[in-house]
Every structure is written in C-alpha cells, then in structure tokens.
Amino acid sequence: MATARKSGRETALRPFVRPRLYEQLVERLLDHIQAEGLRVGDRLPPERELASQLAVSRASVSQALVALEVQGVIDVRHGDGAVILEIPPERQVLAALHARRNRVRDVIEAREALEVKLAGLAAVRRTAADLAAIDGALEEMARDVVQGGRGVVGDEHFHAAVTAAAHSELLARLMTEIAELIKESRVESLSQPGRPKQSLDGHRVVAEAIRAGDAGRASTGMAEHIAAVSDVALLRED
Known part of the structure; x- marks a missing residue:
C-alpha cells in the first residue's frame, strides 16, 4: 500500500x-x-x-x-x-499538435520499414514507364525548388513513382494506408531551411540506383534519404 x-x-x-x-x-x-x-x-x-x-x-x-x-x-x-x-477552436489545434509529435516518430519508422524495401524492389522490377515517371517527378520537384518552392508535390510524386515501380500490391496498399500521415511529415520536413535541395539530391541518388538495377544501393540510398529528411524541428527539444 x-x-x-x-x-x-x-x-x-x-x-x-x-x-x-x-x-x-x-x-x-x-x-x-x-x-x-x-x-x-x-x-x-x-x-x-x-x-x-x-x-x-x-x-x-x-x-x-x-x-x-x-x-x-x-x-x-x-x-x-x-x-x-x-x-x-484553439484547444483543438493544440491537442492535435501534441498528438502529431508522437505520430511523426511512428510515421518515420513505418517509412523506414516500407520504403527501403520498395526502393530495392523497384531496382529489380522497374519498367521503362516506371523510370519515366520517376524522372518526371524529379523534374517537377526541381522546377519548384529552383523557383523558391518547397517541392512538396514533386516529392510526393517521386515516392509514389518508386512505390509503383516496385510492383508489390501489398506494400503499395500499406503505403496508401499511411499516405496522409506521410503528407503531414513531408510538409514539416520540406519547410526546414535547405531541406528541399537536400531532399531532391537524395531522390536523385535513389533514382540512379534504380535505373542501374542496383537493389542494394537503392535501398541504402532510400534509408539515408529518409534518415536525412526525418530530422524535423517538431521532434527537437527547444
């Protein structure tokens, strides 16, 4: 007692x-x-x-x-x-912010588990059409970043193109389940100073490995990319 x-x-x-x-x-x-x-x-x-x-x-x-x-x-x-x-209501917004801080960590873990595997599969299974979609997303993001934007839409399209190139119905379905949560963390990440350019560079490394058919390098590149863009202010202590 x-x-x-x-x-x-x-x-x-x-x-x-x-x-x-x-x-x-x-x-x-x-x-x-x-x-x-x-x-x-x-x-x-x-x-x-x-x-x-x-x-x-x-x-x-x-x-x-x-x-x-x-x-x-x-x-x-x-x-x-x-x-x-x-x-x-103010209280609603603040409560959502507190919940999102914990959710971001979970989303990062899910992305590490799913997208690293998807990148490796994409390097083995990609078609010419898949490569064209990946290149198109890179160009879209690059145009936005050059103009001073954050490249949010291009970033989303790139990861969607890599997922499609993996040709795994189940993994694609799991990515769809967390798509909205990833969108939240994507906006947070790409709002960090210098992050859009860094993210674009990471995409290019992954794309080159997928084009070369190098599954190991594609997986490693995606893992490093996710680790880099997951450094967000929301998770840092003031």
Missing part, C-alpha cells in the same frame, strides 16, 4: 513540461486571428512582420506557420503569404 501511495505521489510530481516556443507562437497566432476578426480567405501578416511583432526569429514563426498549415488552418503559398482556410 505504501508503495502504491509513493508511486502516485511520484506521478503527480512528475517534471513540468514547458510548452515549446512554436506551440506558444501557434497560440499567439490563433489569438491574433480571433482578436482581429479575421475570416477564411484573409491573409496573415508576412513572416518578417510577425517575427518583429512577436520578438522572435523568422525561423520560429515559420515553424509555427507550418504547424498551422499541417492542421489545415492556413495555406502557405509561395510569394502569396499565409491564407486562412479554417478557424478551429
């Missing part, structure tokens, strides 16, 4: 978890939307202005905006700022 009471006290007195800076900024931005009476279709102030008003770095503001983008609250358009898509 004494042991049980002690355990209960230890649980109650567990270390206080301080909200991360980006979570605090998300709260401030949601407060701003409410206070200013902004509606769906309105734009938030530019990042530079937000950073100045909040007395934080633009990188911190960018992370908060990405968090809102993944939740579907805003749409961050290159050269057009952040447009409001939905105004949900």
